[in-house]
Amino acid sequence: MERYYQPEIECASREAMIEIQNEKLVKQVKHVWDNVPYCRKKMEDAGVTPDDIKSIDDLHKLPFLSKADLRDAYPYGLLGTPLKDCVRIQSTSGTTGKRVVAFYTQHDVDLWEECCARAIVAAGGTNEDVCQVSYGYGLFTGGPGLNGGSHKVGCLTIPTSSGNTERQIMFIMDLSATILCCTPSYAAYLGESMKEMGLGPDDIPLKAGIFGAEAWSEEMRQDIQNTLGIKAYDIYGLTELSGPGVAFECSAQNGMHINEDHFIAEIIDPETGEVLPDGTQGELVFTSLDKEAFPLLRYRTRDVCTLTREKCSCGRTHVKMAKPKGRTDDMLIIRGVNVFPSQIETVLLNKGYPANYQIIVDRVNxxxxxxxxxxxxxxxxxxxxxxxxxxxKDLVEGLKSMLGIKAKVSLVAPKSIARSEGKAVRVIDKRKI
Amino acid sequence: MSVKQISVFLENKPGTLNAMTNVLTKHNVDLRALSLAETTDFGIARFIVGNTLETVTILKEEGYISSLTPVIAAEIADKPGALNEVLQILTDNQINVEYMYASLGSKNGTAYMIFRVQDYKKAAAALESAHVRVLSQEDLAEI
Structure with a gap:
């Protein structure tokens, strides 16, 4: 029996949802126009005023907002409410440039936590569950988001945060945790550690896991499900929009429902900016519909994926997004073929290697x-x-079948790959074109 | 009877072997035998020392990846034909040598050969029954 946190919204008819979106969008555009001079200027430059936006059909008229805009407007330029109304900031790690600092009013925190609560219920969570949140707590949105969602569902929440594997396992076993929230790679690591301790899937009380914040493959899902004896669900989000919970997986485990009453998703051609039909691969763009403090309109995520409106077996009607295939900003074109570092990472992980790698692209002859x-x-x-x-050789063949082109694999000394702020520098493109 | 060989992963580029010997020097580790195997991008330094476990710990602390492999250390006379005789024994017993190398020092006209074979127990037994001295881990400290 499928359960929902807010069935009236999660299973609303398409017509009802469009009505909600139309009403919220008109209001949100006015809010941005009135309160965010940076965005108002962009709209003026594009020749658009709030009067031009009467429904979601007019969404395409609005200018895009990019990561560069967030950088230019840092730190307060995109703020939509007075600071005295804000209660929280969260921030990204900033490995790909300047940090993103996002602001939240209490209303914004509530709607974010509500999104996370929907994800937990979709994973089978109820107020009888014990939910261990092993995402980092702090500036990173993972811990605070799922922690809030877990409270809303009424689970007993164990805020272990990340790290200290021994303690994580102790809490899972001693307090019979039933739901685990963390990154997929940490879930896999916990699974391996428990296996080494002689704990099999039947000994582990966990029944579900909500894993996100990094790319993971279907094979990795199977591995985690088998070692921990759980159902593993994907969750998607980004700090710019709130955090985890922008989209989440249901029992069908084949794509993530986007919380459409809060976020409108579009897929665009990253080159031309043209909106593409459902089912076409392109860059994911989000418009937040009722965020107060950080109200982003048509924010380009740089994530590449597809959307589908096919009927879902879980009963939810919200549009589904596929796992992002990669990012437009880290896509490499090598010998005419599009290559995403995440594809290379997937092959490495599937073959049992850790994700300590570096991609070097060069041009010889x-x-x-x-x-x-x-x-x-x-x-x-x-x-x-x-x-x-x-x-x-096996790795070279795996990469060939994933990428369609041949790669050379070199084994290097441990910790020899340059790291910046703790994260490895993944791609070095030496080509001078 | 076998002795433990330490195998260390090294990148195949200038200075990596030297960096490792620097570490060993710093901790006063005496190499009894050493050999290198390489591919185009990486190599394995294989060596025998007196204080194996201590050396492995030191290497680990310095960030090296290593493993221990049982090998045979056989004493042979330092004269023409001696190695041939020992190899003949292995041939007669159908024992394949994966790789081998010689020890660095010798005393009183004896040398030590290190053999890596699949079944080291069988190899040790064959050599001993042909009156070849096979060294134990304890013997290593003496040579």
């Missing part, structure tokens, strides 16, 4: 070269050169 450096690990190392060479 007018032909692009793709080198993937992988850090050697204790687990991979053996005294047998042939065995290591065979694994290297």
């Amino acid at each position: 007018n032909s692009d070269t793709l080198d993937v450096l992988v850090e050697m690990t204790q687990e991979m190392f053996t005294d047998n050169l042939g065995e290591i060479a065979a694994r290297q």
Whole structure:
């Protein structure tokens, strides 16, 4: 029996949803025009006024907002309410440039937590569950978002935050945690650690996991489900819009329902900005419909994915987004083929390598070269050169079938890949074109 | 009877071996035997020391990846034909040598050969029954 946090919204007819969106959009555009001079100027430059926006059919008339705008307007330029009405900030790690600082009023925090509550209920959560939140708490939205959602559902919430694996496992076992929220890679790590301790899927009280904040593959989902004995659900979000919970998976486990009453999603051609029909791959663009403090209109996420409105077996009517395939800003064109670092990461993880890699693209004799450096690990190392060479070959073949082009794989010393603020520098493009 | 060989992962580029020997020097580790195997991008330094476990701990602390492999250390006479005799014993017993190398020092006309074979117990037994001295981990400290 499928359960919903807010069935009247989650299962609303398309007509009813359009009505909600129309009403909220008109109001939101006016709010931005009146209170965010930075965006008003952009609208004026594009020759649009709030009067031009009468329904969601007019959405395409609004100018896009990009990461560069967030950088230009940092820190207060996109604020839609007086600071005295704001109660919180959250911030991104800032590895790809300047940090994003997003502001929240109490209303904004509430709607964010409501989105997370929908995700927890979709994963089977009720007030009888014990929900362990092992996402980091702090500036990162993962911990605070799921923590709030868990409270709203009424779960007993264990705010372990990230790290300290031994303690994580102790709480899961001693307090019989039934739902785990963390990054998929940490879930996999916890699973392996528990396996090493002799705990099988039947010994672990967990029944569901809500995993997001990084790319993960279907194979990784199967692995996590098997080792922990749970159903693993994907969750999507970004700090600019609120945090996790912008979209979440249901029992069908084949795409994430977007909380359309709060966020309108569009897919555009990243080159031309043209809106593309459902089912077409392109850049995901979001318009927040009722955020007060940080009201972004047509924000370009740079995530590449597809949307589908096919009827879902769970009964929810909200549009579904596929797992993002990559990001427009890190897409590489190598020998004419689009390559996303996330695809390379997927192959590495599927073959049991850690995600410590670096992609080096160069041009030799007018032909692009793709080198993937992988850090050697204790687990991979053996005294047998042939065995290591065979694994290297297997990786080359895996990459070839995923990317469609050949990559060279080099094994390098542990911790030799340059890191910036703790995160590895993933791509070095040496081509001079 | 076997001794433990330490195998260390090294990138195949200038200075990596030297960086490792720097670490060993700093901790006063005496190498009894050393060999290198390489591919175009990485290599494995294989060596024998007296205080194996301590050395492995040091390498780990310095961020190196290593593993321990059981190998045979056989004492042979330092004269023409001696290695041939030992290999003949292995041949007669159908034992395949994956790789081998010689020790760095010798005393009183003896040398030590390190053999990596699949079944080291069988190899050790074959050599000993042909009166070849096979060294134990304890013997290593003596040579």
